[in-house]
Amino acid sequence: MPRDPKTTRNTAARLGPQRRAADAAAVRAEKVDVCVIGGGVTGAGAALDAASRGLSVALVEARDLAAGTSSRSSKLIHGGLRYLEQFEFGLVHEALTERGLLYTRLAPHLVRPVPFLVPLEAPVWQRAYYGAGVALYDTLATALGHGRGMPWHRHLSKRAVRREFPSLRTEGLHGAIRYYDGQVDDARFVLSLARTAASYGAHVLTSTRVVDLLRDAREVVGVRVKDMESGEEYEIHARTVIAATGVWSDDVSQMFTDRPGLRVRASKGIHLLVPRSAINGDAGLILRTEKSVLFVIPWGGHWIIGTTDTDWTLDRAHPAASAADIEYLLDHVNTILDRPLKTSDIEGVYAGLRPLLSGEDEQTSKLSREHAVVEPMLGLMLVAGGKFTTYRVMAADVVDHAARRLGKVRPSRTADIPLVGADGFQVAWADRSGIARRHGTTVGVVEHLLERYGSLAREVLKLVDENPALGVSLTGAPEYLAAEVAYAARAEGALHVDDVMARRTRISIETPHRGTECVEQVADIMAAELDWDAAERDLEVRHYLARVDAERDSQRQPDDNTADAARLGAADVRIPHP
Structure with a gap:
């Protein structure tokens, strides 16, 4: 009897210790077409893009998948509503296309709608101004053909807002506009990307730090790496090297002196988590501050409150949130809540660094969220900038650049490749009561697992059965x-x-x-x-x-x-x- 292709793919997607050892042995024994440096969302996306085109791929990450920026975001898959005010229509168009693809086709088990309220403090001009912006946002999404499933925006009266978000102060409130964006567990999304790349044959090596570039005259021909678990160093030979290293882009540039690489500045954003009981509301909030945008986002049994947007020049591996950062967020969120939050309400805090393309001395909040690809040396591609939502576009772009050196390579296929766990998710969700019954657990447990693993939840339940x-x-x-x-x-x-x-x-x-x-x-x-x-x-x-x-x-x-x-x-x- 032939094996189920989905079962075979899921087995190939396993990233256990035996697979890591096998992948390390493979990259030492053979030259790969593409070596990707960086296990964040862009690097994992590039590995999937290249591997799904039939290229041999090594993905190396100094620490863990999504250990940097890609696990410390606002957990949103969004078009960037605020970029409409900056006339970044192309950026919003691109991001909304990707949001629709992720929600409807590529990762429906990981991306789900989340409602937001835009409070209105002026009865006429704000409703007209913000309403036009949100209407354009929804129209762009629907016109692109991938926006179905995300509900359309609605205008709410002051009374309706009070019902939907009782904790919102009503002084000076003249209603709100409710719209929808996508929410995601960013770290698990990156993990799913890397596992999907592995299912197409990519060698995924975490705890593998690049210590030098291998060069043949003026051409980059691979990397020298250090296994951070064993301390062993070895070489990976590659026809092309892609560096998707975000705020570490300058580190790669410093490994050569011929031409400068991308100029990337790190902007620190911090987030707080408080229990869901601390704020009474059924939707998120989005508000403008003098320095950034303030989000209050429902997150399971919690709220995420963020974010800041400040220049950061210190340790990039473990950016720190200070008491001043925390006070800034509490001060701003407390201006809109009927019961002020205290530091004792805080359950968790995390800080992340956004890699922003820099040309001048702009404030970080005004730097471009667009991405760029450069080839500072033959065989070396650097990609940086962009945003989590548009990782697939960045990945396809940089692999397209690499393909020019590799000869005849087919176009990107990732718009049609569901991530592991997506296939069969809707069927499993519809049968969650049956799954719970067959495994002797509760429907709540099955729902929790399905929303984290998709159809692979059965693999977790099998461990419990055993x-x-x-x-x-x-x-x-x-x-x-x-x-x-x-x-x-x-x-x-x-x-x-x-x-x-x-x-x-x-x-x-x-x-x-x-x-x-x-x-x-x-x-x-x-x-x-x-x-x-x-x-x-x-x-x-x-x-x-x-x-x-x-x-x-x-x-x-x-x-x-x-x-x-x-x-x-x-x-x-x-x-x-x-």
């Missing part, structure tokens, strides 16, 4: 199953406790204890999957606890410099220790 002990909830994080930790290590490339806490799950930002109550349990499960001895297991626990302490300390500091120094008090888990 080992019922994995069916328990994690201590202090009851929405997550122990099986999810085992699956992260076995099939999702998680190598460290931090990978599970911060990216495979969101325990590090969704719980007041930030993972300290379940770190021992998580380490035990991972130790069993990854064959850690007692010393390795204990080191992982100590590392994670030190990370939490350092982050808490940084968030008590008054400014960026002191916050950065405090955060650096905890070493990166991938730096070898004596």
